[in-house]
Amino acid sequence: MSSRDFEKQLRKYLNKVSGFEAMVFAHHCGLIAVPMIPVNGDFSFLKPHHQNKALEAILDTLDLNLRLLDALTVDTKGKQLEVISFASLENRKKSINIAESDAIIRSTHDVRHYSILVLKEAYISAIAQLREFTFEVKEAAKNAATCLLQAAMFLEKSGRFSFGGVDHTRNYLIEVLKSWVSKTYRPAMLVEWYGSQWSVFQKALERENCQYWAKLFFSSFDSNFSFDLEGVNLRLNVPMETKARGPRAVGQFLERLSGQDKTRRLNEARVLILGDKGAGKTTLARRLKNPDASLPEEYESTKGIDRIDWVFQDEDLKARIWDFAGHVVTHAAHRFFLSERCLYIVVYDGRTDNPDRLRYWLNHMKNYGPNSDAILIINLKDPHLPQLPINLLKEQYRIDHVFWLNLGKDTNKLDRVRTHIHEYVRDHPSWQNQVIGAQDYAVKQELENLFGIGGNKNGPELISREEFDAMVKKHKASDPEELLSMLHSIGASFWYPDIEGCDTLILNPEWITDGVYALINWLANKERYGILQSEFGQAFRDQLGDLAKIRFPDAQHGFLYQLLLKYELAYESDLEKKELIIPHLLKEDQPKEGNMPVFQMDDLYLRFRTNAPLPTHMISQFIVRHHHKIRTLRKQPLVWRHGVILKDSQGSVALVRSMNWKIEVMVKGANATRMLSSIRESLRDIFDGYIAQEPNLEYQVWFNKWLKEEDIQSHVESKVPYFDPDTKENRDLTDQSIRYAIQAQSVVRGLQTHQRQQEEGQPSFDMEKSCVNLQTDLGDLYRKLKRAGADEEAEDIVEIQEILKDAEGLTDPKEVKKTLGKGLYRFLEELNEEGGHLHKIVAGVRKGKAIAQDIAEQYNYLAQWAGLPQVNKPFLKN
Ligand SMILES: Nc1nc2c(ncn2[C@@H]2O[C@H](COP(=O)(O)OP(=O)(O)O)[C@@H](O)[C@H]2O)c(=O)[nH]1
Ligand SMILES: [Mg+2]
Structure with missing residues (x-):
């Protein structure tokens, strides 16, 4: 069958099926395309800083399609869009585009590029079906099939793919469509069809620590693509913070979940109240919890952050209200600490008559919570109704609702505000179904009680690893370290395994936020931008009074110092007296x-x-x-x-x-x-x-x-x-x-005419860039080791850097192999030796592990081209 005949046939049969069936067909093509993507044995064609997002899109797009598919059969139209929030659709589109552009940049048009295109078309067809654009659904389905065929053609050239090859693919796809038209049998698709590419795929997933996904794809083929919706729903409802950490984390999370008796809904959301001083934020915060609360006095103006827990008893649900004041830099900081289950409320003083102030806060919110909605409260302190371009603002920002009321007097309207927020927190589609295992939930609950989050403020600010492990045992949860990372990501407790001296402690997140904010506010009030660690005590005393000694004793100032660095809120000046500089407070x-x-x-x-x-x-x-x-x-x-x-x-x-x-x-x-x-x-x-x-x-x-x-x-x-x-x-x-x-392909090719002939599908390689990247990373590691006092190891790095500098201009892979053969490879092997000296030192320095992994990745990329042995990524559990 020629390509043209194939397209004709596709059109013919697609015209006979419904839009829904065409979408299922496109989805089917996507599922078949994914195993072809890591054609060279890994996903390294994705740029390191894209890896999580792009890999998640590759592995997860099909689940989103399935969810859409399910919504389409069950729910009403309005409900569908609500279930699959626009934000997640937008993010998905962007992530696939990223994966696609990486595939193009790192190669010529090849298997990777076409197989990702199949995914993209499958996604487009699902979205089009949701909007009932039947023609577009079918076009996308047709494109998915032709791209799949292109990918298969390239794969056939690699010789790895045997079972009937391209012809088989064509026939199979047409047969599938025919079977839908006649509603009779459905041909089976076997993994054998991939030949050795299947095992390449499985290995690539293992290399990324994505065993969960490997199993999932296998069982999907094994059951001829019948899917279990419960599994899809679990995957899609993984807490957003975990999702953001990529498919590895999602897989680990799900495996963990399956090991527990039951699941529990994540039962809290954060409500952040923003607005100018005196607008009525504190009034609102208090009256949300208790509509009869007295109005705050003028002198009570909030100093740092007040937190109020608004508990909905019957539903075991709570809204944790953050009433902000203080310098805006503290707002900038909160994105590091808060989970993603957030609702923003912007309070505006109706007497101000300055819509720009409203815009200011809406922009602020958009910057720090781009996927969050805002509720506007126009506080009518007097009967005068301000003119505000609400309709225009709604077009520019994600505004869920606008309320006009006098927070002090309008009790009926206040009731409506309370009901609305309660329902928002309870029913928000993107977090409504997020669950964690029951045992894990019990640990989280006990920790929060202990820290006095939302209640008793006299609890400890931190506990030791032993105490935590005992808690884990008591609640029959497993793997404390994995649990700690999960709790950290959802903001329940903080754990910093890579900060020395801090790795054995589990911290109250509110202790950290309060500490960091107190330091920043202290500096802002003094119009300073730098602080010595020895001044922390004074700062806490000035900000918190008697509480300072109890909550922030001298012994713990060092952690806070490290944390400001870790969150990139500050840097250490190069001067002799080590001062923390907070750029946001500079002139x-x-x-x-x-x-x-x-x-x-x-x-x-x-x-x-x-x-x-x-x-x-x-x-x-x-x-x-x-x-x-x-x-x-x-x-x-x-x-x-x-x-x-x-x-x-x-x-x-x-x-x-x-x-x-x-x-x-x-x-x-x-x-x-x-x-x-x-x-x-x-x-x-x-x-x-x-x-x-x-x-x-x-x-x-x-x-x-x-x-x-x-x-x-x-x-x-x-x-x-x-x-x-x-x-x-x-x-x-x-x-x-x-x-x-x-990087445009023809430029890269133009510059590399001296390089060996590129095989089809081989990534192009830029030796100079590769050496420069390595030197940069090694430079970082060098400074860290120096600071940690590991002079000898640091010297080794200098040597390797010298060699790299010499190798920059080399164009012949053989020469590169000779020049680089020993130093860097040996260094990385040593780094991989668990229990070895170098391994330990690097593990102990800030970001050491991440840098080491980057170096290994860069090296492997270079090694692949030069024919040098590959190394394992250090510090990854096998
Ligand atoms: N009369 C009247 N006073 C209000 C109203 N809302 C707030 N206030 C007062 O305005 C002042 C500032 O309010 P507050 O909630 O502390 O503002 P914040 O700085 O945004 O937290 C306080 O003295 C409140 O009692 C209102 O609707 N009517
Ligand atoms: Mg206030």
Whole structure:
């Protein structure tokens, strides 16, 4: 059967089935495509910082389809959309796109690319079915089948895939459709069809610690794709925080769940109240819990955060209300501590008549809880009705409901507000069904009681590992470490296995938030941005009075110091007296003109542009990550609240600053391209941590002409020059793409003509980039080891870095093999020796494990090309 005949046949039969059946067919194609994706034996084509999201999309999209499929057969239309919230659909689309773009960038159009496209089409068909666009459903189903065939063709070339190959695939797909039309038998799809690709797939999943998914795919094929909806629902209702940690964590969570007697609903949500001072936040917080509560007096103005637990007795459910005050930087910090089950309430004083203040808080919320809804309370302290563009705001923000009332007087309306919030917390579709195992739940409950969360405030702030283990035993839960990570991720208790001295303690999360916020507020009040550890005591006394000694004794200041670093809220100054600098508290304005670097037309310029104000914390996080490269002028570091000047060892200079809705980067000097690349990747990585939409990336290609990255890429890729409407000239963008190190395939290929002929499906390889990445990671590890006093090990790294520097220019894999053969490989092997000296030291330093894993990954990537042996990723449990 030719491709054209195949398409004809597809169309013919798809026309005879319903939209629903076409969607099921597309889903079917997706399921068959997934095992082809790790064609080279792993998922390393996904960029490290995309791995979780993209892998989750690959493994989980089909579940979302199944859920849609089920909703379509059972529920009413309105209900369907509610069940599958728009946020999760949007996130899914983005994640598949990420996986797809990685597949394209790391290879030519090949198995990976086409098999991910099948998934995407399956997803599109499901969404189209939900909206009842039957024509689109069928188009997507047809595309899914043709892409699957493309993938199969590429796979056949690899020789790994044997069982009847492409012809069999075509016939099988047509037979499936026919069977739907005639509603008779359904042909079986066997794993044997994949030949050895099946075991490649299973191994790739094992390598990612995704055994759970390996089993799932196997049983799915084994039962000829009949699915158990209960399993789908369990998977889709895994707590969001666990989901965000990727498919490994989800698999572990589910395995853990299956080992417990029963499940219990996660029974609390957080309600965060934001708004200007005096708007009525505290009034609302108190009256939600108790409608008869007295109004707060003027002098009672909230200092830090007040927390009030509003318990719905009969449903074993509670809303934990956070009444915020204090410096906004404390809001920036809370995204690190709070779980994702959040509802925001913005309170607005009706007398203000300044809608911009409302926008300010709505933006704030959007930055820190992009998937959360807001309820607006317009507090009518007097009869005057303010003019507010509510309809417009509803279009721009996720506003669930708006209430207009006098919080002090309107008892009936207050009742309505209370009912609404109660129902919201109880029924919110994306967390309503989230459960954990009953034994785990019992441990969580006991911990919370002990810490006095929502009640007795005299509880301890931390317990030892022994006490925790005893608790686990008492409630017959298993694997305390796994439980600790789970509790940590849902914000029930905090555990930091990689902070020395802290690894044996289980902490009350509210102790950490209160401590961090007290320090920040203390500094903000004093208009300072830096604090010594020896000043912590004073700060706590000033903020908390007598409670300071009890809650934050001197012995525990060190943890809080470490935590501020860990959460990238602060960095340690390089000066002799180790001071913590909180970039968010630095002065607003940039240095004066004479102290700013001057950039010329032919320097490098890029910018990230967003369609909403950027979270101010983003640039702070960037500053923290790059603080050791801050340029100084007459001993003054050139850094301010919204930007920083960086330098590298070869005299290149960069300016990175955030302005309104964009981040600007300018770089000059010998090493500019490389410096720009590293800044760009770092910003992307930070953006990625905020769930909000990834911004547009643009480059200045010639004077005042800015082009989007994907446009440059596609011009270079398709070898079509760019037509400049201003000068009416055609201009080639290849040079620009090299200057900015934008990965377009033809550029990569152009640069690597000297490399060995690329086999079909082999990723292209950039030796220089690979060496630079390795050196950066090794550099990080070096500094950490030095600080930990492991001089000898640090020296080994210096040696390896020297070798890497020499190897940067090599183009022949054989030579690379010779040069790099020993040092780095041996180092990584040593790192892998559990109980070995190096293993222990690296495990003990902050982020040591993560860096070591990155190094191993980078090395494996290089090794694959050079024909060197692969290493295991250190510190991963097998
Ligand atoms: N008359 C009147 N006073 C109110 C109302 N809401 C709040 N207040 C008063 O306004 C002041 C500030 O309110 P508060 O809840 O502390 O504001 P917050 O700073 O946003 O927490 C307090 O003295 C309240 O008693 C209202 O609806 N009517
Ligand atoms: Mg207040």
